[in-house]
Structure formats: structure tokens, C-alpha cells
Amino acid sequence: MDKYADLPLSVFADEMAERKIPSPAAGSSLAAALMMAISLLELTVSEQAEKQEGMDGRDPSDDLKRLRCWREEGKALVDGDIQAVEEMVRRGSAVGGERLLAPVCRLHELAGEILEWVPDYLAVSGTKVSDTLIAALHLRTVWIGSWHIAGFNAKSFGWDFPLLSDWETELKRTDAILRQVYASVRD
Numbered sequence: 001m002d003k004y005a006d007l008p009l010s011v012f013a014d015e016m017a018e019r020k021i022p023s024p025a026a027g028s029s030l031a032a033a034l035m036m037a038i039s040l041l042e043l044t045v046s047e048q049a050e051k052q053e054g055m056d057g058r059d060p061s062d063d064l065k066r067l068r069c070w071r072e073e074g075k076a077l078v079d080g081d082i083q084a085v086e087e088m089v090r091r092g093s094a095v096g097g098e099r100l101l102a103p104v105c106r107l108h109e110l111a112g113e114i115l116e117w118v119p120d121y122l123a124v125s126g127t128k129v130s131d132t133l134i135a136a137l138h139l140r141t142v143w144i145g146s147w148h149i150a151g152f153n154a155k156s157f158g159w160d161f162p163l164l165s166d167w168e169t170e171l172k173r174t175d176a177i178l179r180q181v182y183a184s185v186r187d
Contacts, residue, residue, distance in 0.1 A: 027084075031077035038070055039071060040131045084104075105163060108142075115136065143167075
């Protein structure tokens with residue numbers, strides 16, 4: 001299944017730009033961004049797990065296991081999104097949105113869940129604060145980008161909008177976290 005996800009990053013980007021990947025690639029590129037965000041966050045979380053220090057409401061060892069599973073899921077979503085878009089283009093509204101929008105909706109769900117962890121790990125990032133911040137920026141992009149893709153495709157094919165999240169509130173919350181991190185660099 002991982003036909004595209006196993007390509008070297010440079011080849012994936014080249015093939016996307018040269019339209020050799022059989023879909024518009026927006027969702028699959030968000031899946032790749034999710035994988036990168038998780039990898040960056042793993043740097044911070046693994047350091048906390050090695051220290052074996054308790055964190056308020058977080059277990060870094062468990063979080064690390066979940067992140068590694070989600071990174072693998074992100075890999076599967078690269079190809080899953082490409083396959084869904086291929087089918088969407090071929091069969092359109094005859095198939096139904098729930099199944100075809102599932103990969104991009106899952107990206108949205110994962111990015112939102114992981115974004116909830118960011119404040120806890122930013123607080124203990126130490127020298128990894130830039131890695132954690134960039135992970136948050138990637139996650140923000142995946143979260144809002146997947147919301148748009150799901151909405152755009154649902155509207156285009158006449159399907160019900162599949163996501164219930166209040167994107168404006170979440171975006172404001174995420175941006176407030178990012179502002180704190182940026183401000184800390186100047187303090």
C-alpha cells in the first residue's frame with residue numbers, strides 16, 4: 001500500500017511537482033507534514049521519556065508509543081489520500097463522501113489531538129523548543145488544511161460536511177500558544 005510514502009522525500013516532492021502522482025496531492029502532502037511534525041515532537045517526548053520525570057497529566061513513555069503509531073498511520077494516509085482522490089475523480093459522488101473523505105478527516109483528527117499536547121511539551125522542551133514549535137506549525141497547517149480539503153470536496157460533490165470542529169476557536173487557541181513561544185524568544 002505504501003507506494004508513495006516509501007519514496008525518498010525529494011522524489012516524492014519532484015513527482016508531485018511534475019504531476020506524476022495521480023492526485024492533486026494536497027492531502028498526501030499534509031500527511032507527509034503530519035509525519036514530519038510527529039518526528040519533531042518525538043525528539044522532545046523521547047527526551048522526557050528518558051528522564052522518566054512525571055509531567056502533569058502526561059506520560060511521556062505512553063505518548064512516545066502513540067506518536068510512533070501515529071507516524072506510521074501518517075505514512076499510510078499518504079497513500080490512502082492518493083487512492084481516495086483517484087477514486088473520487090473516477091467515480092465522484094456515486095461512491096459517497098464518508099469513505100472517500102476518511103483519510104483527510106483522519107489527518108484532521110490526528111493533528112487536532114496532537115496539537116492538544118503541544119502546550120505540555122513546549123513547557124519542558126528546553127533546547128528542543130524550536131523542534132516542538134515547528135511541529136506545532138506543521139500540525140496547525142495539517143489541521144486547518146485538512147478542514148479546508150474536506151469541506152471543499154464535500155461541497156464539490158454535494159456531500160454533507162464531515163467535520164464538526166469549530167476551526168476558528170481552535171485556530172485562535174493554537175495561535176495563542178505560538179505567540180507565547182515567539183514572545184519567549186524575545187524576553
